[in-house]
Amino acid sequence: MQVVVLVKQVADTAARIKLADGKQDIDRQSASLIVNPYDEMAVEEALRIKEKHGATVCVVTLGEAKAEEALRTALAMGADEAARVTAPASDPLTVAKALAQAVRELAADIVIAGRSAADDEQGQVGALVATELGWPHVTEVTKLELSGDAGVAEREVEGGVEVLDFSLPVVVTAQEGLNTPRYASLPGIMKAKRKEIRQIAVDGATLGQPVLETRSLELPPARAQGKILSGLEPAAAAKELVRILHEEAKLI
Amino acid sequence: MxxxxxxxxxxxxxxxxxxxxxxxxxxxxxxxxxxxxxxxxxxxxxxxxxxxxxxxxxxxxxxxxxxxxxxxxxxxxxxxxxxxxxxxxxxxxxxxxxxxxxxxxxxxxxxxxxxxxxxxxxxxxxxxxxxxxxxxxxxxxxxxxxxxxxxxxxxxxxxxxxxxxxxxxxxxxxxxxxxxxxVHCRVREVRRQAATRPELTEASVVVAGGRGLKDPENFHLVEELADLLGAAVGTTRATVDAGWRPHSEQIGQTGKNIAPALYINVGISGAVQHISGVLGSRTIVSINRDAEAPIFKISDYGLVGDALEILPHLIDEVRRLG
Known part of the structure; x- marks a missing residue:
């Protein structure tokens, strides 16, 4: 079985985010770059499939050479192979088309991606790749079981859990709760450094036109300073807060 | 159309x-x-x-x-x-x-x-x-x-x-x-959780508690306040990771984004990943013992004090409103 994991290198949003000149992008030089956290869960799930059923795990990213760091991290976790896709793709649809070509070339049986990227938070690419390939998809998966060429996935929905039956090939996207990603081992890190990364160039003419365009980025306006009560006894504080919410804000 | x-x-x-x-x-x-x-x-x-x-x-x-x-x-x-x-x-x-x-x-x-x-x-x-x-x-x-x-x-x-x-x-x-x-993929069943409160993303009022509650037992205070207000109960990643609360209650980047009319949080300092999930709230009320907690920067109303001391009084006061 061939498992392809789609990973993206993203800016760590726990660190400071600055905008680049022109406000078309963030300042990537000053950003701290990590593997998208949901994609780490996707890698972990692929490794568990490999351990349970036997599989080759290939991690794929689309991006510049720097993005190979994300592939090395996944290789260090235990992935067998890695490929970097280069394509003039700028929006989720064109990215998905380029990735779908790579998935076809790698003869995947199952594709696992993160549910969304921590940077642009689109949450579209996984299902778009499936649509492009004509495969089924299940997004935001919290449990995955494979048996033969079929499987069962669970996803959290409002007020419950949805259980889905699917057949392979399939695209699934990982949601928090699916697993806890392992740390890379030291030998794993050493081995990952020597692994060759396959390069897959996708012809821009096959991608069509982008359908989304980011016009500008802005820092959000600061919220007005709120009313902070301090130094009051608990009983008095509670009384004043309820008075404000009831009489002034009319919220309760 | x-x-x-x-x-x-x-x-x-x-x-x-x-x-x-x-x-x-x-x-x-x-x-x-x-x-x-x-x-x-x-x-x-x-x-x-x-x-x-x-x-x-x-x-x-x-x-x-x-x-x-x-x-x-x-x-x-x-x-x-x-x-x-x-x-x-x-x-x-x-x-x-x-x-x-x-x-x-x-x-x-x-x-x-x-x-x-x-x-x-x-x-x-x-x-x-x-x-x-x-x-x-x-x-x-x-x-x-x-x-x-x-x-x-x-x-x-x-x-x-x-x-x-x-x-x-x-x-x-x-x-x-x-x-x-x-069709290669289909829902087989939906396991409904018995819902006694509104759903987190749909609720017009959300009450959430964090690590500042010190012990999972103390969440009954959050639930009591929520029930008085007809609110949903939420929490942070830290308490979910600690096994205090289920993931279905988690608010923030790896949980749910909420946009209620009123969001009351107690004992939540306001990690970036939590804050990203609550910015759509119309009014944010925060109770935290640390006056420097980041949550106060996005709060419309803040109360500096110990959540466990204030919550029982808050519940009493809300109950008094009838």
Whole structure:
């Protein structure tokens, strides 16, 4: 079985985010770059499939050479192979088309991606790749079981859990709760450094036109300073807060 | 017409459905479209009646064995066919577990731009645009759809639910042919959790507790306050990771985004990943012992003090309001 994991290198949003000149992008030089956290869960799930059923795990990213760091991290976790896709793709649809070509070339049986990227938070690419390939998809998966060429996935929905039956090939996207990603081992890190990364160039003419365009980025306006009560006894504080919410804000 | 894809469960419309109808009316005016069409796929008759009562011009229904349970490969073509039927320039879905799964498949088939997780819609140089919160709420991106048809998912609680219409809504049944061999994935069952409180993303009031409550036992105080206010209960990643609370209650980047009218949090310092999930709240009230806690920077009202000392008094005071 061939498992392809789609990973993206993203800016760590726990660190400071600055905008680049022109406000078309963030300042990537000053950003701290990590593997998208949901994609780490996707890698972990692929490794568990490999351990349970036997599989080759290939991690794929689309991006510049720097993005190979994300592939090395996944290789260090235990992935067998890695490929970097280069394509003039700028929006989720064109990215998905380029990735779908790579998935076809790698003869995947199952594709696992993160549910969304921590940077642009689109949450579209996984299902778009499936649509492009004509495969089924299940997004935001919290449990995955494979048996033969079929499987069962669970996803959290409002007020419950949805259980889905699917057949392979399939695209699934990982949601928090699916697993806890392992740390890379030291030998794993050493081995990952020597692994060759396959390069897959996708012809821009096959991608069509982008359908989304980011016009500008802005820092959000600061919220007005709120009313902070301090130094009051608990009983008095509670009384004043309820008075404000009831009489002034009319919220309760 | 603007097409809104409604959601139902067990014969009643979900709250997001009326919000989508309202969003569709707004979009109709923005785009100069000729009406609002609501779509129900595989719905019970009672839900269709409820949809017909909303402010809309057309109610499209799709029935059949292929739509007995959710299957993206069957539902996406049905939505696409409905969009073509009414020449929709815009297809709206909820930014819900259902909408987030279905919308990209619809967009993919139509080669349409998908504006995801919107709080509002606007038009600029003839293009639909959305301001999206990205990078955990640290950046606002202005995104434009370039395609003739746009798909969008609308955040729960972003639009006030549509009221009753003028009873001029037409109903039309769409015949959608689905080859069973084309469906490789389908919902087998939905395990419902017994709901005693409103759903987190739908609630108009949310009360959440964090590590500052010191012990999972103390969450009964949060639950008591929530029940007095008819609120949903939420929490942080830290308490979920610690095994205090279930993931279904987690608010923030790896949990749920909420946008209630009132968000009360106690003992939550406000990690970036939590804050990103609550910025849509209209009013934020925070109780924390640390006056420097980041949560106070986004709070409309703050109370510096020990959550465990204040909560019992708060519960008493709210109870006194009757």
């Amino acid at each position: 603007i097409l809104a894809v409604l959601e139902q469960s067990d014969g009643s419309l979900k709250k997001i459905s009326a919000e989508l109808a309202a969003a569709a009316r707004k979009a109709q005016a923005l785009l100069g479209a000729d009406g609002v069409a609501l779509l129900l796929v595989g719905a019970d008759p009672a839900a269709v009646d409820a949809a017909m009562a909303l402010d809309c011009d057309l109610c499209l229904t799709v029935q059949g064995e292929a739509f007995a349970t959710y299957a993206a490969e069957a539902w996406a073509p049905a939505v696409v066919q409905a969009a073509k039927e009414v020449s929709a320039p815009l297809v709206l879905l909820g930014s819900t577990s259902f909408g987030r799964d279905l919308a990209p498949r619809v967009a993919g088939i139509m080669q349409a731009g998908l504006l995801a997780d919107l709080g509002d819609l606007a038009v600029e140089d003839g293009r639909l645009i959305a301001e999206r919160s990205v990078y955990s709420g640290k950046v606002i991106a202005k995104v434009a759809s370039l395609s003739d048809v746009t798909v969008a998912t609308v955040r729960p609680n972003a639009f006030s639910p549509a009221g009753a219409g003028a009873a001029t809504c037409q109903r039309r049944e769409l015949e959608v042919a689905v080859d069973p061999a084309s």
